[in-house]
Amino acid sequence: MVDEDTTAFNRIIEAFSLPKKSEEEKKLRDIAIQEATKNATLVPLKVMETAYPGFEMISEWLVRGIRIL
Numbered sequence: 001m002v003d004e005d006t007t008a009f010n011r012i013i014e015a016f017s018l019p020k021k022s023e024e025e026k027k028l029r030d031i032a033i034q035e036a037t038k039n040a041t042l043v044p045l046k047v048m049e050t051a052y053p054g055f056e057m058i059s060e061w062l063v064r065g066i067r068i069l
Contacts, residue, residue, distance in 0.1 A: 008040035
């Protein structure tokens with residue numbers, strides 16, 4: 001997932017590097033920035049979705065651990 005995050009970030013940088021001299025270039029650049037930014041949010045979402053089940057397990061371990069004490 002680290003590589004996916006790096007790739008997504010690089011796409012944002014590339015989008016910001018697009019030319020913006022004409023109105024058409026500005027529009028295309030804005031669209032590219034929006035799409036790249038939207039795509040970049042999907043990587044942390046994937047991390048959260050992957051990690052969430054672990055939090056439920058940790059919570060259960062905490063409850064059991066407190067009972068033992």
